[in-house]
Amino acid sequence: MISSQVNAIPTKPDYSAAISELQAQFGEQLSANLTVCEQHGHTMTWLANQPPDAVLTAQDKHDVAKAVAICNRHKMPVIAFGIGSSLEGQLNAPYGGLSIDMHALDAILQVNNEDLTVTVQPGVTREQLNHYLRDTGLFFPIDPGANASIGGMVATRASGTNAVRYGTMKDVVLALEVVTANGEIVRTGTRAKKSAAGYDLTRLMIGSEGTLGIVTEVTLKLFGLSECVGSGLCHFPTIEDACQAVMLTIQMCLPIARIELLDALQVKACNQYANLDLLETPTLFVEFHGTEASVREQAQTFNDIIEEFGGTDFVWDTNEAERKRLWQARHNAYHASSALRPEAKALSTDACVPISRLAECVSATAKDIADAGMIGPMVGHVGDGNFHVLLLVDTDDPVETAKADEIIGRLAIRAIEMDGTCTGEHGIGQGKQKYMDQEHGNAIPLMQAIKSALDPNNILNPGKIWPQPLVIETPQAVEV
Amino acid sequence: MISSQVNAIPTKPDYSAAISELQAQFGEQLSANLTVCEQHGHTMTWLANQPPDAVLTAQDKHDVAKAVAICNRHKMPVIAFGIGSSLEGQLNAPYGGLSIDMHALDAILQVNNEDLTVTVQPGVTREQLNHYLRDTGLFFPIDPGANASIGGMVATRASGTNAVRYGTMKDVVLALEVVTANGEIVRTGTRAKKSAAGYDLTRLMIGSEGTLGIVTEVTLKLFGLSECVGSGLCHFPTIEDACQAVMLTIQMCLPIARIELLDALQVKACNQYANLDLLETPTLFVEFHGTEASVREQAQTFNDIIEEFGGTDFVWDTNEAERKRLWQARHNAYHASSALRPEAKALSTDACVPISRLAECVSATAKDIADAGMIGPMVGHVGDGNFHVLLLVDTDDPVETAKADEIIGRLAIRAIEMDGTCTGEHGIGQGKQKYMDQEHGNAIPLMQAIKSALDPNNILNPGKIWPQPLVIETPQAVEV
Structure with a gap:
């Protein structure tokens, strides 16, 4: 058995034995159709599409565990696919291998209203979760632009506009269930809000982009919906002024729920896109959560702050339709920009x-x-x-x-x-x-040592995070 | 070289060559005095004191790095010591070795008021930090009972009474500098509030109890002091009633800063200890942070909540002296209990x-x-x-x-x-x-794989977290 270190994309090994075994195990759940494969090597960058060799539609965690075990025996790469909204080529398959599509793992397994927790499968999207929660008075705050899957959001340590108040995925995940490189199903963490028992494997998995394990269950913190929400916007002469206002807002402990900056060009794009007539200067969009009195007080304090830095035309409202109208430009930002x-x-x-x-x-x-x-x-x-x-x-x-x-x-x-x-x-x-x-400098060898320890065959999403030399051994014929 | 696996405390190897080398390097900074050693194997449990072989008073991170490198070469255990307030025998030296006392690394290196961050050495205590910050309008909220060192608080993933609002050490540490098992100085993380770049080594180190690295610098989030603080207490017929009130408080998004329960026996102990006349039933101590109006509103809402569950005699105040008086029983809890x-x-x-x-x-x-x-x-x-x-x-x-x-x-x-x-x-x-x-079940092998990858000689606080078999090789004579 000859092993060679490769830094660029190597000549792809022949994974036909592995794929035969997967086919025997999964039948029609497995597809090697090129179009399907290309869809799963999806990338929203300028990076070329690098499709996997096959796509497995997993029906449950045991499918994931079995597939990973097979891949590990054949040293074939394996990449989990949520909905494909990642932005840095996380789903590409530079060394080929198997993509496991998780969209069918879309069950909301358990809501605990009293504890403000929920356990979901990784294919659940954030909008699906909030739709499900709509009558409970609870919500899940993390909102990357796309309607991402929760599993994908764990993998990339996602956040969004609410993070300033509610944190990122690092803060709202209580526990995970993951399939490790050898195909074992492992639970990290419990439903307790905090723990000092052992290494924080949950936080290690969050943001590891599928290189340390494949998430099959996620237990999340939820939050109570506020009695009152106030949304508004205001304009500044310069980016500096807007940023100064943001800093003072944070320093004064104003519990702001969202504070989003659009630069002048972005505002212009939004005006053009939706026929608005916003002042084309750096603009802050804000949202306040709380009781009615607290929201009113927050808005007043915010108004005092922005006046110190030349902020003008602050308008805000608690009426839902009006709030949507005020934030329309922010919500349209992506499409408005593209239309430029x-x-x-x-x-x-x-x-x-x-x-x-x-x-x-x-x-x-x-x-x-x-x-x-x-x-x-x-x-x-x-x-x-x-x-x-x-x-x-x-x-x-x-x-x-x-x-x-x-x-x-x-x-x-x-x-x-x-x-x-x-x-x-x-x-x-x-x-x-x-x-x-x-x-990260000399912290990288530590990360790589962890990677090697948890995935000695380097099958979990190889070629991501760092340009990982993949040790490729000639795949052995394996008894099926 | 013969290696043997040991589950109980083994016959301690002879570390005299290592200690000679440490002595040559550090002179009077090193002590092998038995009393000093016993103080550093300090334990606040029923576990017997297990002193290290020597104690090094580190003056800076380079001392730590040099000492760890020497220990690693000699395969001698090394244990960091903050102020000795850990509660589960974390500082004991079951296999002997070197204790590194960090108390002299007590500098507050950089406060960034605008970013609400501070960088400190690990020997800084939480009270020292808050004393230093007293004129800035900022504070550090994590408050374990003892006046613990920040390094120790990182190691045990400490929290305390403010965690319900401000989080635990897991949430407030932005970045660390650690000495790894081979004596290298490595930085994890930056001053950015969030990152999606690579594995979360910071969170992996937090709570690892000195088994993965020794902390030599900590960058922390700070928080703005509230304009107004309201403190109070109230009584309940039963523990269940008090807990129901707490649950509803959290569900209603009341941004409560502290909510502490004392059972009837604890209240009785406090009455006896300080001549108080509190009702000897389950009692909640609460604190509200915010503007004056918000604190008043929170207190009113809290009063409405507790009335649903039979809570009575709710008193609260925003005056500092009165607040201290109301919370006296909570602050005395430990000593009052001991006096029973x-x-x-x-x-x-x-x-x-x-x-x-x-x-x-x-x-x-x-x-x-x-x-x-x-x-x-x-x-x-x-x-x-x-x-x-x-x-x-x-x-x-x-x-x-x-x-x-x-x-x-x-x-x-x-x-x-x-x-x-x-x-x-x-x-x-x-x-x-x-x-x-x-x-943790089958998550433990993952933790142990990480431990082995980052500390192959098992020198960092061995015998903690799990009953770690220590592979002891006869120490080799090393050229000094």
């Missing part, structure tokens, strides 16, 4: 910095985009120092794609140099591997 | 369950204590489902000690069977190893 250049692909990147550095980071990035003659409106979850750039790129044009790559790279390095991170919520996948060294 | 039987040792144990099971768990435990004819008042961080029993035990009496051990064991197993944990905030150390299997 309909023939281009909208590439979304994100970074996160200490909030004191946010204005500087946003401004320098805007300058990069302008200098390159590109279009890239920005939207930020600014209470967390996290923001997104939506670069509109003709990905068929290699020069333009290279320019976009350079802008994203400069942003990533800038964020890291500001003691921040190259990604606040999208993850590393394939797209941001090149910044891992600069962000 | 001054000649006994007060053994503190904790467990954490989903809040819907709390009343049942507390009541069953009270019955166990009564059946055994023992004294064990209870105090709970009930918003988190976490509570403590303070068993008053004559630890010189083996029969009584065995009874206490049985009560603690029954509580641990009961909590686990209720989908909770055998420890919410004290950790496993030596005292709770026997419950790890029942709580």
Whole structure:
């Protein structure tokens, strides 16, 4: 048996023995149809589609466990697929292998109203969960842009607009059930709100992008719906002013539920897209949760804060229809941006910095985009120092794609140099591997030691997070 | 080189070569004085004191790195010591080795007011940090009973009375600097509030009780001090009624900052200790943080809630002196309990369950204590489902000690069977190893694989968390 280390995409081993065994086990649940495979190697970046060799539609956790065990014996890569909304090529199969589609694992297993917890299968989407909860007075707050699956959100450590108040997936997951690399089903954590018993495997799995285990059950914290919600928006002369207002809001412990920044270009895009007439300056969209009196008090305090920094035209409302109208521009941001250049692909990147550095980071990035003659409106979850750039790129044009790559790279390095991170919520996948060294330095060997310990054959989503040398051994004929 | 697996405390290898090398390196910073060593094998349980072979007073992170590298070469255990307030024998040295005393690493390195972050050395205590912050309008909320060191609080995943609102160490640590088993200094995380870049080594280190690395720097989130604080207390006919009131408080999103339960015996102890005349029934102590209007509204809502469950005599105040008076009994709880039987040792144990099971768990435990004819008042961080029993035990009496051990064991197993944990905030150390299997089952091999990957020589606090077989190889003579 000869083993060789490969850094680029290697000649793909012959997985036909593994696939035969999977076919014998799963029959029509398994597909090797190229279109199906390409759909599961789905990528929303400029990265080329790299389809798996086959797709398994899992019906339950035991399917997942059996499939992973087979893959492990054959040393064949295995990649879990939720709904395909990840943004950094997390679902690509650079070394081929099996994609396990989890969409049929969509049961909401147990709601515990008294404890504010719920246990779900990984294929449940966040909107499905909230729809299910609609009569309970409870809700699940984590809201990445897409209607992502909960399993996928665990894998990428997702967050969204509510994170400033309710946290990220790191904060709301109480326990997981995962299938490990050898096909065992393991539970991490309990329904207790806190524990000091042993290593925090739950947090280790969250954000590991399917490289340490495949999630088959998730126990989440829920939150009570507020008696009253107030939503509003206001305008600022500059990004700096808006960021200063955000900082003071956080420092004053205002329990703000959402605070989102749109830059002037993004506001312009929203005006064009939906025939609005918002002032085309940096704009904050805010939301307050609480009792009626508390929401009114928060809005008043917020108004006092923004006036210190030149904020104007603050309007807010607690009526649902009016709230929706006020936030329409924020909700339309993605589509409005895309419409600025309909023939281009909208590439979304994100970074996160200490909030004191946010204005500087946003401004320098805007300058990069302008200098390159590109279009890239920005939207930020600014209470967390996290923001997104939506670069509109003709990905068929290699020069333009290279320019976009350079802008994203400069942003990533800038964020890291500001003691921040190259990604606040999208993850590393394939797209941001090149910044891992600069962000984590000598912590990377620790991560890799953990990876090797938990997945010695490197079958779990290989080629993600860092450019992982895959030790490929000639697959052995295995007794089926 | 012969290696042997040992489950009990083995014949201790001869570490004289290692100690000579440490002496040559550190001179008077190193002590092998037995009294000093015994102080550093400090344990606040019935577990026997197991002193290390030597104690190093580290002056900076480089001392720690050098010492660990020496220990690693000699395969000698190394245990970090903060202030010695851990409760489950975490600091004992069952296999001997070196204790590194971190108290001199007590610098507050950087406060970032705008970002609400601070970076400290691990020997800083929580009270020292809050004293330092007193003029900034910011505070650090995590408050285990003792004035623990921040490094120790990281190691045990500490929390306390504020956790219901502000979280535990898992939630407030942004980044760490740790010395790994080979003596390298590694940084985990950044000052960004969130990140999706790679494995969450920070959360893996938190709660690992010094078995994966030694913390040399901690970056923490801070919080703004509230404009107004209201503190109060009220009484309930039964534990069940008090717990029902707590559940509704949490479900209604009341942003309660503290909600602490004292059982009737604990209240009686407090009355006796400080000449108070509180009603000797289950009592909730609460604290509200916010603006003046919000605090008043919270108190009103809380009053409405408790009336539904037979709560009475709710008094609260925002005046600092009056607040202190009202909470006096809660602050005295430990000493008041101990005074119930001054000649006994007060053994503190904790467990954490989903809040819907709390009343049942507390009541069953009270019955166990009564059946055994023992004294064990209870105090709970009930918003988190976490509570403590303070068993008053004559630890010189083996029969009584065995009874206490049985009560603690029954509580641990009961909590686990209720989908909770055998420890919410004290950790496993030596005292709770026997419950790890029942709580974590087949997740333990994953934890141990991580331990082996990051500490192949098993030098970092061996014999903690699980009864770790120590592979002892005859130490080699090493060129000094």
